Amino acid sequence: MEIIAIESTPKTPAIKFDAKKGRLEIKGRSIPENSVEFYKPLVESLEQYASSPNSPTQVDIQLEYFNTASSKCILDVLKRLESIHRQGNQVIINWYYEEDDEDMREAGEDYQAIVNLAFNMQQVEVE
Amino acid sequence: MDIHDFYDKMDRDNILLSFKGDITAELLTSILQIIESKMDNMQEEPKMKKKVYIVLVELLQNLYHHMDDPSLETGNTADASRTAIFMIGKEQNHYNVITGNYIKNDKVTGLKKKMDEINALPPEQLKEHYKKILNNGQMSDKGGGGLGMVDIARRTGKPLFYQFTPINDNFSFFTLNIVIEQ
Numbered sequence: 435m436e437i438i439a440i441e442s443t444p445k446t447p448a449i450k451f452d453a454k455k456g457r458l459e460i461k462g463r464s465i466p467e468n469s470v471e472f473y474k475p476l477v478e479s480l481e482q483y484a485s486s487p488n489s490p491t492q493v494d495i496q497l498e499y500f501n502t503a504s505s506k507c508i509l510d511v512l513k514r515l516e517s518i519h520r521q522g523n524q525v526i527i528n529w530y531y532e533e534d535d536e537d538m539r540e541a542g543e544d545y546q547a548i549v550n551l552a553f554n555m556q557q558v559e560v561e
Numbered sequence: 562m563d564i565h566d567f568y569d570k571m572d573r574d575n576i577l578l579s580f581k582g583d584i585t586a587e588l589l590t591s592i593l594q595i596i597e598s599k600m601d602n603m604q605e606e607p608k609m610k611k612k613v614y615i616v617l618v619e620l621l622q623n624l625y626h627h628m629d630d631p632s633l634e635t636g637n638t639a640d641a642s643r644t645a646i647f648m649i650g651k652e653q654n655h656y657n658v659i660t661g662n663y664i665k666n667d668k669v670t671g672l673k674k675k676m677d678e679i680n681a682l683p684p685e686q687l688k689e690h691y692k693k694i695l696n697n698g699q700m701s702d703k704g705g706g707g708l709g710m711v712d713i714a715r716r717t718g719k720p721l722f723y724q725f726t727p728i729n730d731n732f733s734f735f736t737l738n739i740v741i742e743q
Contacts, residue, residue: 444590444593444594445590465615465618465622467586467589467622467625467626499611499614499615499618501615501618501619501622501709502619502708502709502711502712503622503709505695505708506695506708509695509696534607534608535608535611537611537612537615537716540688544688544691544692544695547692548692548695548696560607
Protein backbone atom coordinates (compact mmCIF):
# COMPACT_ATOMS: atom_id res chain seq x y z
CA MET A 435 0.00 0.00 0.00
CA GLU A 436 1.14 3.48 -0.79
CA ILE A 437 2.66 5.99 1.55
CA ILE A 438 1.51 9.59 1.31
CA ALA A 439 4.09 12.24 2.14
CA ILE A 440 3.10 15.81 1.38
CA GLU A 441 5.36 18.65 2.49
CA SER A 442 3.79 21.61 4.23
CA THR A 443 3.32 24.98 2.49
CA PRO A 444 2.19 28.33 3.94
CA LYS A 445 -1.37 27.29 3.09
CA THR A 446 -1.39 23.53 3.48
CA PRO A 447 -0.29 21.11 6.19
CA ALA A 448 2.25 18.32 5.99
CA ILE A 449 0.49 15.00 5.57
CA LYS A 450 2.13 11.68 6.23
CA PHE A 451 0.18 8.51 5.85
CA ASP A 452 1.86 5.16 6.17
CA ALA A 453 -0.80 2.56 5.56
CA LYS A 454 1.52 -0.31 6.45
CA LYS A 455 2.21 1.04 9.91
CA GLY A 456 -1.27 2.51 10.33
CA ARG A 457 0.10 5.96 11.06
CA LEU A 458 -1.41 9.22 9.89
CA GLU A 459 -0.03 12.64 10.71
CA ILE A 460 -1.47 16.02 9.71
CA LYS A 461 0.53 19.01 10.84
CA GLY A 462 0.60 22.73 10.08
CA ARG A 463 -1.79 25.24 8.56
CA SER A 464 -4.73 24.25 6.46
CA ILE A 465 -6.08 27.28 4.63
CA PRO A 466 -6.13 26.38 0.92
CA GLU A 467 -8.71 27.96 -1.38
CA ASN A 468 -9.53 24.56 -2.75
CA SER A 469 -9.51 22.22 0.21
CA VAL A 470 -11.48 19.41 -1.43
CA GLU A 471 -8.78 18.99 -4.05
CA PHE A 472 -6.02 19.07 -1.45
CA TYR A 473 -7.54 16.39 0.81
CA LYS A 474 -8.70 14.15 -2.04
CA PRO A 475 -5.59 11.90 -2.12
CA LEU A 476 -5.78 11.30 1.61
CA VAL A 477 -9.51 10.62 1.62
CA GLU A 478 -9.09 8.16 -1.26
CA SER A 479 -6.19 6.37 0.43
CA LEU A 480 -8.19 6.03 3.63
CA GLU A 481 -11.01 4.54 1.66
CA GLN A 482 -8.62 1.90 0.32
CA TYR A 483 -6.99 1.45 3.70
CA ALA A 484 -10.39 0.73 5.28
CA SER A 485 -10.56 -2.62 3.48
CA SER A 486 -7.57 -3.97 5.45
CA PRO A 487 -6.68 -1.54 8.21
CA ASN A 488 -4.09 -1.89 10.92
CA SER A 489 -5.21 -2.16 14.49
CA PRO A 490 -4.43 0.20 16.00
CA THR A 491 -4.43 3.08 13.58
CA GLN A 492 -2.72 6.05 15.16
CA VAL A 493 -3.65 9.54 14.02
CA ASP A 494 -1.84 12.69 15.09
CA ILE A 495 -3.47 15.98 14.18
CA GLN A 496 -1.62 19.17 15.01
CA LEU A 497 -3.09 22.16 13.24
CA GLU A 498 -2.14 25.75 13.79
CA TYR A 499 -5.03 27.19 11.80
CA PHE A 500 -7.64 25.74 9.53
CA ASN A 501 -10.22 27.50 7.41
CA THR A 502 -13.87 26.52 7.25
CA ALA A 503 -13.34 25.01 3.79
CA SER A 504 -10.85 22.58 5.37
CA SER A 505 -13.07 21.86 8.34
CA LYS A 506 -15.44 19.78 6.21
CA CYS A 507 -12.53 17.86 4.68
CA ILE A 508 -11.07 17.12 8.11
CA LEU A 509 -14.50 15.84 9.13
CA ASP A 510 -14.49 13.61 6.05
CA VAL A 511 -11.14 12.17 7.13
CA LEU A 512 -12.43 11.61 10.67
CA LYS A 513 -15.60 9.96 9.39
CA ARG A 514 -13.53 7.44 7.41
CA LEU A 515 -11.57 6.70 10.57
CA GLU A 516 -14.80 6.35 12.49
CA SER A 517 -16.00 3.68 10.08
CA ILE A 518 -12.69 1.82 10.47
CA HIS A 519 -13.27 1.92 14.21
CA ARG A 520 -16.83 0.70 13.76
CA GLN A 521 -15.52 -2.42 12.00
CA GLY A 522 -13.89 -3.33 15.30
CA ASN A 523 -10.41 -1.84 14.79
CA GLN A 524 -8.69 0.34 17.32
CA VAL A 525 -8.27 3.95 16.23
CA ILE A 526 -6.25 6.36 18.35
CA ILE A 527 -6.73 10.07 17.69
CA ASN A 528 -4.30 12.52 19.23
CA TRP A 529 -5.49 16.10 18.82
CA TYR A 530 -2.74 18.60 19.58
CA TYR A 531 -3.34 22.25 20.41
CA GLU A 532 -1.04 24.98 21.63
CA GLU A 533 -1.51 26.04 25.21
CA ASP A 534 -3.94 28.98 25.38
CA ASP A 535 -5.36 28.10 21.99
CA GLU A 536 -8.90 27.55 23.20
CA ASP A 537 -10.29 27.75 19.68
CA MET A 538 -8.23 24.78 18.54
CA ARG A 539 -9.07 22.79 21.66
CA GLU A 540 -12.74 23.58 21.11
CA ALA A 541 -12.45 22.57 17.46
CA GLY A 542 -11.22 19.16 18.62
CA GLU A 543 -14.09 18.88 21.06
CA ASP A 544 -16.55 19.82 18.30
CA TYR A 545 -15.24 17.02 16.11
CA GLN A 546 -15.29 14.58 18.96
CA ALA A 547 -18.95 15.40 19.51
CA ILE A 548 -19.77 14.73 15.86
CA VAL A 549 -17.82 11.51 15.23
CA ASN A 550 -17.97 8.55 17.52
CA LEU A 551 -14.26 8.46 18.39
CA ALA A 552 -12.43 9.30 21.59
CA PHE A 553 -9.82 12.04 21.18
CA ASN A 554 -6.71 12.36 23.31
CA MET A 555 -6.46 16.09 23.79
CA GLN A 556 -2.77 16.95 23.91
CA GLN A 557 -1.61 20.39 24.94
CA VAL A 558 1.73 21.43 23.48
CA GLU A 559 3.95 24.32 24.43
CA VAL A 560 4.20 27.26 22.07
CA GLU A 561 7.45 27.10 20.15
CA MET B 562 -7.30 62.77 -6.94
CA ASP B 563 -5.61 64.50 -4.04
CA ILE B 564 -3.09 61.96 -2.80
CA HIS B 565 -2.34 63.92 0.33
CA ASP B 566 -6.03 63.81 1.27
CA PHE B 567 -6.02 60.11 0.62
CA TYR B 568 -2.87 59.71 2.71
CA ASP B 569 -4.41 61.71 5.58
CA LYS B 570 -7.55 59.61 5.52
CA MET B 571 -5.61 56.36 5.63
CA ASP B 572 -3.45 57.78 8.38
CA ARG B 573 -6.44 58.89 10.45
CA ASP B 574 -8.09 55.49 10.13
CA ASN B 575 -4.82 53.72 10.94
CA ILE B 576 -5.04 51.63 7.80
CA LEU B 577 -2.40 48.89 7.79
CA LEU B 578 -3.23 47.71 4.32
CA SER B 579 -5.74 48.64 1.68
CA PHE B 580 -6.27 47.03 -1.68
CA LYS B 581 -8.61 47.47 -4.60
CA GLY B 582 -8.37 45.19 -7.59
CA ASP B 583 -8.49 41.63 -8.84
CA ILE B 584 -8.72 39.00 -6.14
CA THR B 585 -6.48 36.07 -7.01
CA ALA B 586 -5.15 33.18 -4.92
CA GLU B 587 -1.61 34.64 -5.13
CA LEU B 588 -2.86 37.99 -3.90
CA LEU B 589 -4.53 36.40 -0.88
CA THR B 590 -1.27 34.69 0.00
CA SER B 591 0.60 38.00 -0.24
CA ILE B 592 -1.94 39.94 1.83
CA LEU B 593 -1.85 37.30 4.56
CA GLN B 594 1.95 37.33 4.61
CA ILE B 595 2.08 41.14 4.82
CA ILE B 596 -0.44 41.32 7.65
CA GLU B 597 1.26 38.51 9.52
CA SER B 598 4.65 40.22 9.39
CA LYS B 599 3.08 43.58 10.32
CA MET B 600 1.51 42.00 13.38
CA ASP B 601 4.88 40.43 14.22
CA ASN B 602 6.53 43.85 13.96
CA MET B 603 3.87 45.40 16.17
CA GLN B 604 4.48 42.54 18.61
CA GLU B 605 0.84 41.68 18.60
CA GLU B 606 -0.26 39.11 21.16
CA PRO B 607 -0.22 35.56 19.76
CA LYS B 608 -3.90 35.05 20.54
CA MET B 609 -4.98 38.24 18.79
CA LYS B 610 -2.66 37.45 15.89
CA LYS B 611 -4.31 34.09 15.36
CA LYS B 612 -7.77 35.55 15.58
CA VAL B 613 -7.05 38.32 13.06
CA TYR B 614 -5.30 35.90 10.73
CA ILE B 615 -8.05 33.31 10.56
CA VAL B 616 -10.81 35.93 10.25
CA LEU B 617 -8.87 37.46 7.34
CA VAL B 618 -8.57 34.06 5.70
CA GLU B 619 -12.33 33.57 5.85
CA LEU B 620 -13.15 37.08 4.64
CA LEU B 621 -10.67 37.00 1.75
CA GLN B 622 -11.67 33.52 0.66
CA ASN B 623 -15.32 34.59 0.75
CA LEU B 624 -14.38 37.35 -1.69
CA TYR B 625 -12.37 34.95 -3.82
CA HIS B 626 -15.15 32.40 -4.12
CA HIS B 627 -18.35 34.39 -4.04
CA MET B 628 -17.97 37.83 -5.56
CA ASP B 629 -19.87 38.56 -8.73
CA ASP B 630 -18.52 40.24 -11.79
CA PRO B 631 -20.60 43.05 -13.31
CA SER B 632 -18.49 43.09 -16.48
CA LEU B 633 -19.84 39.65 -17.38
CA GLU B 634 -23.30 41.18 -17.71
CA THR B 635 -22.34 44.27 -19.63
CA GLY B 636 -19.83 42.42 -21.76
CA ASN B 637 -17.38 45.19 -20.97
CA THR B 638 -14.50 43.18 -19.57
CA ALA B 639 -12.17 46.18 -19.52
CA ASP B 640 -14.55 47.75 -17.05
CA ALA B 641 -14.27 45.56 -14.00
CA SER B 642 -13.28 41.97 -13.52
CA ARG B 643 -13.09 40.10 -10.23
CA THR B 644 -12.53 43.37 -8.48
CA ALA B 645 -13.11 44.02 -4.81
CA ILE B 646 -11.88 46.30 -2.07
CA PHE B 647 -10.27 45.22 1.16
CA MET B 648 -9.04 47.29 4.09
CA ILE B 649 -7.61 46.52 7.49
CA GLY B 650 -7.02 49.11 10.18
CA LYS B 651 -5.88 48.96 13.75
CA GLU B 652 -7.38 51.12 16.47
CA GLN B 653 -6.26 51.20 20.08
CA ASN B 654 -7.46 47.76 21.04
CA HIS B 655 -9.23 46.38 18.03
CA TYR B 656 -8.84 45.70 14.35
CA ASN B 657 -11.32 46.81 11.72
CA VAL B 658 -11.60 44.80 8.55
CA ILE B 659 -13.76 46.01 5.69
CA THR B 660 -14.49 44.23 2.45
CA GLY B 661 -16.56 45.47 -0.47
CA ASN B 662 -17.64 43.64 -3.60
CA TYR B 663 -20.36 43.45 -6.23
CA ILE B 664 -23.13 40.97 -5.72
CA LYS B 665 -26.04 40.01 -7.93
CA ASN B 666 -29.32 41.45 -6.69
CA ASP B 667 -31.00 38.05 -6.62
CA LYS B 668 -28.50 36.90 -3.97
CA VAL B 669 -29.01 39.87 -1.65
CA THR B 670 -32.10 38.64 0.20
CA GLY B 671 -30.58 35.21 0.91
CA LEU B 672 -27.30 36.61 2.16
CA LYS B 673 -29.04 39.21 4.31
CA LYS B 674 -31.23 36.53 5.86
CA LYS B 675 -28.21 34.34 6.59
CA MET B 676 -26.33 37.19 8.30
CA ASP B 677 -29.39 38.31 10.28
CA GLU B 678 -29.83 34.75 11.54
CA ILE B 679 -26.19 34.64 12.63
CA ASN B 680 -26.41 38.05 14.30
CA ALA B 681 -29.47 36.96 16.28
CA LEU B 682 -27.77 33.91 17.83
CA PRO B 683 -26.13 34.00 21.28
CA PRO B 684 -22.61 32.44 21.46
CA GLU B 685 -23.71 28.99 22.66
CA GLN B 686 -26.23 28.64 19.85
CA LEU B 687 -23.73 29.96 17.33
CA LYS B 688 -21.51 27.05 18.27
CA GLU B 689 -24.36 24.57 17.78
CA HIS B 690 -25.27 26.25 14.48
CA TYR B 691 -21.67 25.83 13.33
CA LYS B 692 -21.63 22.14 14.22
CA LYS B 693 -24.96 21.60 12.50
CA ILE B 694 -23.78 23.16 9.23
CA LEU B 695 -20.47 21.31 9.47
CA ASN B 696 -22.15 17.96 9.96
CA ASN B 697 -25.23 18.20 7.75
CA GLY B 698 -24.74 21.26 5.64
CA GLN B 699 -24.40 21.22 1.93
CA MET B 700 -20.90 22.29 1.08
CA SER B 701 -19.99 23.19 -2.45
CA ASP B 702 -16.62 22.44 -4.02
CA LYS B 703 -15.75 25.96 -3.05
CA GLY B 704 -16.16 24.98 0.59
CA GLY B 705 -18.25 27.37 2.61
CA GLY B 706 -21.89 26.62 2.74
CA GLY B 707 -22.11 29.75 4.88
CA LEU B 708 -19.79 28.28 7.46
CA GLY B 709 -17.29 31.11 6.99
CA MET B 710 -19.67 33.80 8.21
CA VAL B 711 -20.68 31.70 11.23
CA ASP B 712 -17.03 31.12 12.03
CA ILE B 713 -16.24 34.85 11.85
CA ALA B 714 -19.14 35.70 14.17
CA ARG B 715 -18.13 32.92 16.53
CA ARG B 716 -14.50 33.96 16.71
CA THR B 717 -15.09 37.71 17.04
CA GLY B 718 -18.16 37.50 19.27
CA LYS B 719 -19.47 40.52 17.36
CA PRO B 720 -22.30 41.02 14.90
CA LEU B 721 -21.58 41.11 11.18
CA PHE B 722 -22.06 44.76 10.18
CA TYR B 723 -23.19 44.87 6.59
CA GLN B 724 -24.61 47.19 3.99
CA PHE B 725 -26.00 46.70 0.49
CA THR B 726 -25.86 49.65 -1.90
CA PRO B 727 -28.03 49.19 -5.00
CA ILE B 728 -26.04 49.88 -8.18
CA ASN B 729 -28.42 48.99 -11.00
CA ASP B 730 -31.11 46.45 -11.90
CA ASN B 731 -28.65 43.57 -11.66
CA PHE B 732 -26.07 44.45 -9.05
CA SER B 733 -25.57 45.81 -5.57
CA PHE B 734 -22.39 46.62 -3.70
CA PHE B 735 -21.96 44.56 -0.55
CA THR B 736 -19.92 46.05 2.30
CA LEU B 737 -18.97 43.98 5.32
CA ASN B 738 -17.32 45.46 8.40
CA ILE B 739 -15.80 43.09 10.96
CA VAL B 740 -14.49 44.24 14.32
CA ILE B 741 -11.92 42.04 16.03
CA GLU B 742 -11.36 42.73 19.70
CA GLN B 743 -9.04 41.02 22.09
